[in-house]
Amino acid sequence: MQLTHKPAKPRQARSEQAEQRILAAAEQVFATAGFGGATMSALAAAAGLPSANLHYHFGTKEGLYKAVLQNIMRLWLEAAEGITASAAPAQALSAYIKAKLAYSRTRPYASKVFANEVLHGAVHLQSYLGEELRLVVARKTQVLQGWMEKGQMEQVDARHLFFLLWAMTQTYADFDTQIRTVLGREALLEEDFAIAEDLILRFTLRGCGLEFPLKEHRA
């Protein structure tokens, strides 16, 4: 927990490479084993390095875990950038759903690490959830309320709308084992994600009193 850490100010970072490699491997191991279930030797084996090496770069197991989480957090807020007052609700919400679902397809381990952390009380993410995420949700909620006041979409609770969008899109990463088993697949295919996207869009847009299917403008 406490630091016997990397020499406080490394004059120059020569081996960014090793750290990236460790982080990528750790994302997978933490995703499949959880924090408690991941051992330093498993993490080291996945990175192809001796475990002393991981301690050199990240100090402690918890330090490595936090670095992995921080890496993931960067991705999470980007997706919502298209939700602005001047955008059209149907297009903006569609883009958000597509972006979030794309993360589930391309970064399933990142999603799982995040899910695992929140599931167990988010002790390492309290500040992120309480500050950054809370702020983004507050801002985006105001955008949606603006749309509602202008009659561009129906009245719905905007915060709960986000909870449901997160749930529906992330479930395809977090619970892929269950989904794959029910579908009888080794791995989820593009067509599965296409069906999912269509259904989530249908639910969301119609739920908000918007048109579905979306008609392309400027085809």
Add this chain to the structure above:
Amino acid sequence: MQLTHKPAKPRQARSEQAEQRILAAAEQVFATAGFGGATMSALAAAAGLPSANLHYHFGTKEGLYKAVLQNIMRLWLEAAEGITASAAPAQALSAYIKAKLAYSRTRPYASKVFANEVLHGAVHLQSYLGEELRLVVARKTQVLQGWMEKGQMEQVDARHLFFLLWAMTQTYADFDTQIRTVLGREALLEEDFAIAEDLILRFTLRGCGLEFPLKEHRA
């Protein structure tokens, strides 16, 4: 993993009580710490017993974990019982959503243990997912397809419909930390679940081309 277990056939089970107590405590500990993060002494402390006692009743940590999971599985399939060919789609789906959401409210730890297990590859649940759950989904999927053929609801992919219903209802248990933080609450209130229920029903029913809000018949 291997058994040095409870005397194969206990003539009489005298202390059902202790096992229930251990299981209830273990559900909480496994939910908040995960399998790897839970220690036998933490489990024992939560149950208010020495750890040798837990080993007496459940053999190994994994044995206890499996018993907790098995306990949870019983709950999971019951909720879908109302989905039958003769039922009205809107009523049956509403009842299912309400039942699943009620579990998120009343048994959040059970939901979390299940979520955690699936998240990490469901190694202890493969047979359940592949057999029982797969079968139930196959049957309920047929019921929905029957409704669609009769024009009682729109064409949607029934299996993905279930994935989204599970995601939306269980998120209020599994990710309650995130939801509570965004809402600025110490604990989720009845009114939060009421809003959630309303929004999930709205999404689902409209997404399936059904009437929302539902009109009570035989009021």
Add this chain to the structure above:
DNA sequence: ACCAAAGCTGATTAAACAGTCAAGTTGTTT
């Protein structure tokens, strides 16, 4: 009242674990 069987527990053990360290190698600056 007696006696098995079932239930309980403190003390112990062997293995797994996170973290340390000293001795090495590599790369960069002057």
Add this chain to the structure above:
DNA sequence: AAACAACTTGACTGTTTAATCAGCTTTGGT
């Protein structure tokens, strides 16, 4: 090419952990 910092590593250490076990108490059948 010398000097130094960044990096790498195998061997090691103290602690935590799951699991065991021998001996004790409680319970129910007769």
